[in-house]
Amino acid sequence: MLLMITVAVNEVHAMHIMEGFLPKAYALFWWVLYMPFLIMGMMKLKKGLGKGHDNKLLIGLVAAFTFCISALKIPSVVGSCSHPTGIGLGAILFGPLMMAFIAAIVLLLQALLLSHGGITTLGANGFSMGVVGPFAAFFAYKLAIKSGLSKRVAIFIAAFSSNFLTYLMTSVQLGTAFSGQEGVMISTLKYLSIFSLTQLPIAILEGFLTVIIFNLLWENKEQIHLVGMEELI
């Protein structure tokens, strides 16, 4: 019986935490924590969409980037697969809050159509991918620029951090929910060890992809009129 369950789980490689795989109280806790960011993100998106056609198109681009690359499961050195999140790009361009909402759209579609992730675990997955991810990117970018690094290096570090910290958060979420006797720290580290080796090259890859998009944006910078982003473009 157990073997059957394990095999079944093996076949479904869920994005982040699978449906029903967080105890009820934890699932609810992460939903409650995610909610305010989701609402603020929705307002931010609405405001951003009202700032003219070019801004609307660029929001479309950051959403499409997340949509596209979060669907790619990429092989990693340790012999398992994982995927980029694409959250860093939007977080650098529009600030972290808007991505909280865009992440929810992607997660919801994957939960409903692909049985990846889930409705019950969307609070937790949204918090890691849509809150921790973009805030990590945002602050990593600011910090890197302040320390005098070039824009490209800063973007790379931001996208890398957002991907990696998303999975760090997932490990904490699993570690706290399934700690057992050895305690939260140890079990978090255990889940982190599962994710981190796989995630490291994927996070680097996501860093490169994000720099590629920025290079393309800079190539057409005369045509991209963006209010309030002059220092970026």
Place this chain on the structure above:
Amino acid sequence: MKSKQNLVLIGMVILLAIIPLIINPNSEYGGADGAAQDQILLEHPDYEPWFTPLFEPASGEIESFFFSMQAAIGAGFIAYYFGRMKGRQDHAKNR
């Protein structure tokens, strides 16, 4: 110059995805998130997921169809965006 840099970056992205397959050819390449779920069930064999997905793709093929659609739609819009900006740029230069 930037597009040359992008070519190098794209090359590195491809390498990052291919090198694992070369140095570690006999692995299963399951999802890391799947491995985490295995870990949960290993340590808590009595844990029962209390909610199951409302809809599950009927097969791995259909699942990968949905994933390809997701990637294709995203890539389509990215191409539309940069095509449009490039067009604008060319138009501005020719005037």
